[in-house]
Amino acid sequence: xxxxxxxxxxxxxxxxxxxxxxxxxxxxxxxxxxxxxxxxxxxxxxxxxxxxxxxxxxxxxxxxxxxxxxxxxxxxxxxxxxxxxxxxxxxxxxxxxxxxxxxxxxxxxxxxxxxxxxxxxxxxxxxxxxxxxxxxxxxxxxxxxxxxxxxxxxxxxxxxxxxxxxxxxxxxxxxxxxxxxxxxxxxxxxxxxxxxxxxxxxxxxxxxxxxxxxxxxxxxxxxxxxxxxxxxxxxxxxxxxxxxxxxxxxxxxxxxxxxxxxxxxxxxxxxxxxxxx
Amino acid sequence: xxxxxxxxxxxxxxxxxxxxxxxxxxxxxxxxxxxxxxxxxxxxxxxxxxxxxxxxxxxxxxxxxxxxxxxxxxxxxxxxxxxxxxxxxxxxxxxxxxxxxxxxxxxxxxxxxxxxxxxxxxxxxxxxxxxxxxxxxxxxxxxxxxxxxxxxxxxxxxxxx
Numbered sequence: 001x002x003x004x005x006x007x008x009x010x011x012x013x014x015x016x017x018x019x020x021x022x023x024x025x026x027x028x029x030x031x032x033x034x035x036x037x038x039x040x041x042x043x044x045x046x047x048x049x050x051x052x053x054x055x056x057x058x059x060x061x062x063x064x065x066x067x068x069x070x071x072x073x074x075x076x077x078x079x080x081x082x083x084x085x086x087x088x089x090x091x092x093x094x095x096x097x098x099x100x101x102x103x104x105x106x107x108x109x110x111x112x113x114x115x116x117x118x119x120x121x122x123x124x125x126x127x128x129x130x131x132x133x134x135x136x137x138x139x140x141x142x143x144x145x146x147x148x149x150x151x152x153x154x155x156x157x158x159x160x161x162x163x164x165x166x167x168x169x170x171x172x173x174x175x176x177x178x179x180x181x182x183x184x185x186x187x188x189x190x191x192x193x194x195x196x197x198x199x200x201x202x203x204x205x206x207x208x209x210x211x212x213x214x215x216x217x218x219x220x221x222x223x224x225x226x227x228x229x230x231x232x233x234x235x236x237x238x239x240x241x242x243x244x245x246x247x248x249x250x251x252x253x254x255x256x257x258x259x260x261x262x263x264x265x266x267x268x269x270x271x272x273x274x275x276x277x
Numbered sequence: 278x279x280x281x282x283x284x285x286x287x288x289x290x291x292x293x294x295x296x297x298x299x300x301x302x303x304x305x306x307x308x309x310x311x312x313x314x315x316x317x318x319x320x321x322x323x324x325x326x327x328x329x330x331x332x333x334x335x336x337x338x339x340x341x342x343x344x345x346x347x348x349x350x351x352x353x354x355x356x357x358x359x360x361x362x363x364x365x366x367x368x369x370x371x372x373x374x375x376x377x378x379x380x381x382x383x384x385x386x387x388x389x390x391x392x393x394x395x396x397x398x399x400x401x402x403x404x405x406x407x408x409x410x411x412x413x414x415x416x417x418x419x420x421x422x423x424x425x426x427x428x429x430x431x432x433x434x435x436x437x438x
Contacts, residue, residue: 008296103408190407
C-alpha cells in the first residue's frame with residue numbers, strides 16, 4: 001500500500017526539531033532512516049500527520065573518539081558501522097552485528113538511534129548496546145539527559161524516551177584488547193528479524209562480563225547468573241547452561257513457550273561458547 | 278506539495294511532490310522510470326532497490342521529498358557501467374531470470390556486492406541476495422551469473438573498488 005497523507009519538515013537544527021515536536025498540534029513523528037516507520041506507514045499501522053526529518057542534522061551525524069568511550073550520533077547508519085567508517089569501541093562486535101542486520105539496502109539508510117527509539121524487541125542494537133553497557137544521550141526542551149541502555153526499553157516498542165525528546169547519540173565504553181565477545185542471531189533467513197538473539201561480552205582487563213538475551217518478548221534481558229559465572233571464570237558447560245536456564249526461567253513476564261525458551265537457551269549457550277573458545 | 282531538486286541518472290531534476298509519495302512512485306509515475314519495480318512496499322522484496330548517493334536503498338522506504346539535493350541512480354542510468362554490462366551478459370548466459378520482475382534490482386544489488394567484494398563464496402552471494410526475492414528461478418542461476426561476473430571483473434581489475 002501507499003503511505004497516508006502527511007506533512008513533512010526538515011529542520012535545520014536539533015533544537016528546532018525538538019521545538020517542532022513539542023509544539024506540534026497534530027501527531028508528529030521523528031523520521032531518521034525511516035526503514036521501519038515508512039514500512040509501518042505503507043502498511044497503515046502508523047499514520048502520523050507530520051514527519052520531522054532529522055536524518056541530515058549535523059548534530060546527529062557526529063562521531064567522537066574519547067579516551068574511555070566512543071560517541072556515535074543517532075543518525076549514524078548501520079552501514080557506516082559495518083564498514084568501519086566510524087570508530088569501533090567493541091573490538092569488532094558492532095561491525096559484525098551491523099553486517100547481520102536486515103539487508104544492505106536497509107543498512108545504508110537505517111540508523112542506530114532509530115533502532116533504539118523504536119526498540120523493536122527483535123532488533124539487534126537494543127540488546128547489543130545493553131551488553132556493551134552503553135548510554136543513550138537524549139535531548140529535549142529541558143536539555144540533555146543520560147539513560148542506561150539496559151533500562152532504556154521498558155517493553156515491546158516502549159522506551160523511556162519522552163514524547164518531545166530525540167535521541168542525540170549513544171555513548172559506548174571502549175573494551176580492552178583482551179575482550180572476547182559472542183554473538184548469535186537465530187532467524188530462518190539471513191537479514192530477517194531474530195527469533196532469538198544472544199550477546200556476550202567478556203573483558204577480563206576491564207573486569208566486565210555481561211550476557212544479554214534479545215528478541216526476548218520485551219526489553220533486552222540481562223542474564224545475571226550467566227554473567228556472574230563468566231566473571232568468576234567458570235568454564236564448565238553444564239554450569240553455564242544451568243545459569244542460562246535459571247536466568248530465562250526468572251523472566252516469567254516474557255511468557256516464553258517451550259520452543260522459544262529452547263531457542264533462547266541454545267542461542268545464549270552458543271554465544272557463551274564463542275567467548276570460552 | 279513540496280519542491281525538490283535532485284539528480285536522477287546524472288540529470289538535474291526539479292519537481293513538486295506531495296510528501297507522502299515514495300521515491301519509487303515518484304520515479305515511476307512522475308519520471309516514467311518504470312524499471313524500478315514495486316513488489317511488497319514494505320522493504321522485504323527488494324524489487325525497488327535503486328542507488329541513492331551511490332548506495333543501494335529501498336525506494337519504497339524513502340520519501341521523494343527526503344531525496345531533495347541527493348543523487349539517485351535507477352536501472353535506466355547504468356548504460357555505460359562496466360559491472361552492469363558484465364552482469365547483464367552473465368544473467369543472459371546463465372538464464373538468471375524468468376519473468377524479470379526482480380531483475381533490475383538484482384542487477385543493482387549484484388553490482389554493489391561485486392564492488393564491495395562480497396562475492397567470495399556461494400554462501401556470501403546468497404547472504405548478500407537475501408534482501409532480493411525472486412519467485413521464479415530458485416536463485417541457482419542468479420548466483421551462478423553473479424559469481425561469473427565477479428570473477429570476470431576481479432580478473433580485469435583485481436584491486437579496483
